[in-house]
Amino acid sequence: MSTLRALSALSLALAFCSNPAAAQTPGLGQPISEADIKAWDISVMPDGTGLPSGSGTPEQGARVYAEKCAACHGDNAKGGPGYPPAMFGGSPLTSGIDTAKTIGNFYGYSTILFDFVRRAMPFNQPRTLTDDEVYAITAYLLALNKIIGDNDTMNAETLPKVKMPNRDNFVIRFPDRI
């Protein structure tokens, strides 16, 4: 811990001790700065908050996909041994309550795709993709679903502006619980 950080932690600890409300709690947590949480703070919000710098195109994504995704998800996202359903197209949701959900027929926000690929994929080596690779895979899958063009570039500005076809089709079940 740097001297500056130690001093700031100490002053915080003193501030908490002098606060009557805080004095009623055990106060055994350690203060930390948002900068020191950065490695864990990977949430990406629908408005684009949390998106990193970097970019990728469908063409770049196709190459990354073939190398790092196809073994489980199949060639061209058609489905494979680790994840049988296709990740594009799909029937209309009126086809039945068990209609297979795809990026195109179900996802309400493009950030769902980016966030999950970045945090969880590849399944056996999560969080090893570069941000450029995550943008590229996202672009590739959005283009396969014909939601963006084959030459569109995805980055922190363009991705949140992508309007997903199913965005306005959701109902909040118990609004009073929010």
Added chain:
Amino acid sequence: MSILTPREGESAHVPLEPVAANGLLDRRALLGRGIALAGAMSTGVGTSLTSAAAEPLADDPWSLEQGATTPPLQTPSRFEKNVVRTLSNPKGEPRNQHARTPHHLLNGTITPNSLHFSICHSGLPDIDPDKHRLVIHGLVKQPMVYTLEALARYPMVSRMAFVECGGNSAPMFSNEPIQATAQALHGLVSCAEWTGVKLSTLLDETGIDPKAKWFIAEGADSLALSRSVPVKKALDDAMIALYQNGERIMPGNGYPMRLLLPGYEGNMNVKYLRRIKLVEEPAFSFYEGRTYSQILPDGKAYRFYFLQEVKSFITHPSFGHTLKGPGYYEISGVAYSGTGRIAKVMVSADGGKSWGQTALQEPVPSKAFTRFRMPWRWDGQPVTLQSRAWDEAGNVQPTRSEFVAARGETKKPPNVLGFPNQHYNSITSWAIDAKGEIKHVYA
């Protein structure tokens, strides 16, 4: 047929009549000091399951020798080898793994830790508790990090709570009843006593920015599984759970700490909890934006369902059991509601035409299993058993036809391990034929 049961302050037995068709008896028979059946009192043998007299008694070998050495960690008798969870992915292939609770082989209201259901989407992480950290940040006055050692010094609370997967009972979306045990149909719910630190206690220390309406909870597993939860729940009864039925939480249930959101969808009770971020709007993570957002018959989809609604199912007798001839049996099962306490459970033995009220095992905790019991004298004719629960808020478990009218069903039977849709809570029916064999039916 009438039955007699002793009552407080009364010297004479009061005859109790059947309360519904096909042999359902008044629950008050279970509330007194014992069950006395009128037939038995007059004939002496009327309640015996077999007509032959018992054999003379003699010592068995185990009564005549020293027993085995007591182990440090005890496990069930070798005669209970079949009482295990069933696994959806026993080889640990690179996909999710489900382990289901054998409800038809258990009784009471607590699920033993070794049999608590578990779903892991990317295997069980091997977490060193001394290195695990929980961070709370975002829209707070001061972000804080907690070690397990620190949390163990905080004021703790214990409470009973069921945890239920949003996909539990999904095989019952099938258009035809799938022949399967209560374990296969309903095994993704369990109930335990959880002990830990209330999340509101920690938020008192970090402070909450008034703009915060949600928090994102995230695990230390390889998927960094994350869900968005209203701050309203954090300030109500959310807990950072450290103990499960008195011992540290099992690896499959979130060791060394999990978020416990009593009554809310299992997946939101984030295991291996390492991060809580207070935010203005939900994240729409993969599991809330896709998996646990269910398609409705009109093509719309529910989002942020949260609640596991009022539900019950009979565990005894149920599919996989065989009744050994007419006579007395106890019908029992579990009931629970994410809204609060169970108020009433009714049982039918004629497919829902007539109903009798069951005895609820005390205590009846909020958002936890309540065992219901019903005395029953089976006359050996075909019957259809059902249970239906009400909670204290007045919510009633729907019939299957009511449920399907609102939520739909599949066009053909799905794989019993599949999840055609989510959040199923209607009535389960067990049909018993004259041989005592049990089938799953829709009635």
